[in-house]
Amino acid sequence: MAWHFALMIDPAGSGDTRSDFAGTFTEVDPAAPALTVGELSTQRGDGIFESIGVIDGHAQEVEAHLSRLGHSARLCDLPHPHLEQWRQAVALAAAACGAGEAVIKLILSRGIEHGPTPTAWVTAAPAADFSAARTRGIRVVTLDRGYALDTPARAPWLLLGAKTLSYAVNMATLREAHRRGADDAIFTTSDGYVLEAPTASLILRRGDVFVTPAPNAGILHGTTQLSLFEHLEARGFETGYETIPVSELQTADAAWLVSSVRLAAPVTAIDERELAGDAALTASMNAYLLSPRD
Ligand SMILES: Cc1ncc(COP(=O)(O)O)c(C=O)c1O
Known part of the structure; x- marks a missing residue:
């Protein structure tokens, strides 16, 4: 059915001055095994990732994602990713995407136990259809x-601001939201x-004011x-x-959950409270998010 793409990356050191990293990439069959059983990403979720939205072959906001990958690497004591190498890997993955919406994933794992380098790879695949969430809402x-608001500052080893591969808690939270008859959750x-x-x-x-929780409280920016x-500022x-x-969730005029692939999903209810929403504004937000962005 759908196309998929996978590229293994031999991670370059941060001082590598090459301008062309093609020799460090190996395209692999995405349906075939590619990792060894000693991989710490699979054994311990010890690694970081990014998911980048792709619209008609254009990868969105690549620099912001690469910068967050570097931030997560710093928090996790992983070697700093060579950003130009990752940029070139993203370009190859984007070129493998056809028309329509897709998702590129960047993964940097601690690698094999006692191994010499991290393991790194990039994949591309078609995105799920999120049109219902974008229009009807969630x-x-x-x-x-x-944890408390000051926990991330008091206990940085909890890695609360890093986009780590350990998403079991996030997935369990979504299941709990579904059990309660909702589509999603707000932590x-x-x-x-x-x-x-x-x-x-x-x-x-x-x-006319839009606010979001400050990203210093252990959340992703x-x-x-x-x-x-x-x-919106423009x-x-x-x-x-x-x-x-x-308590402000009870007084907000509107709310959205926003992310790279689903884009802007208007919130129609928070706990017991129904929210009216603004279909025209949401549509204009998603039209903007679907336009090519760098
Ligand atoms: C925990 C968490 N917060 C926020 C986001 C939104 O980030 P972005 O807009 O860069 O996709 C994500 C994206 O997956 C996430 O996993």
């Missing part, structure tokens, strides 16, 4: 993330502040939220990063 529930801190969704950032609207804030709206108490 119902969400708040779920406790189990809250144990001391009553709003964080993010398991795979998306949260944006709230209060009048979303590339989609960043890009959307630039767009349209004359005010935007801001705030420490948001859970």
Whole structure:
């Protein structure tokens, strides 16, 4: 059925001055085994990743994703990824994508136990159809993330701001949301502040002001939220990063979960509260997110 693409990368050192990294890439059959059983990514989830949206062969916001990959590597004590090498790998993956929407994944694993280098690879595959979430919206529930707002600063070894491969908790949170009759969840801190969704950032609207939880509280700084804030500012709206108490979810005029592949999903209900939404504004946000962005 659908096309897929996979490229193994021999990671270059940060001081590598080559301009062409083609010799460090090996295209592999995405349906064939490619990792050894000693891989720490599979044994311990010890690694980091990025998911990049692709529209008609154009990879969106590549620099923002590469910069976050570098940030996650720093938090996890992984060797700093050679950004030009990854840029070239992303270009090859994007060239393998056809028309329509796709997703490119970048994965940097700690590698094999006691092995010499990390293991790195890039994949591309068609994206799922998210048109219903973008137009009809999603119902969400708040779920406790189990730590306080100051935990990331007090315990950096928890890697709370890194996009690690350990997404078992995020997936369990989505299952709990489904059990409660919702489509998605908003994580809250144990001391009553709003964080993010398991795979998306949260944006709230209060009048003509758009706010999102400050990314210093152990959440990912979303590339989609960043890009959307630039767009909203260009349209004359005010935007801001705030420490948001859970009670504000009851007074916001509108809310969206935003991420690289699903894009902007309007929130139609938070816990018991129904939200009206603004179909025209959501449509214009998604039209912007679907346009080529660098
Ligand atoms: C936990 C979490 N927060 C936020 C995001 C949104 O990030 P981005 O907009 O860069 O996709 C993601 C994306 O997968 C995520 O997993």
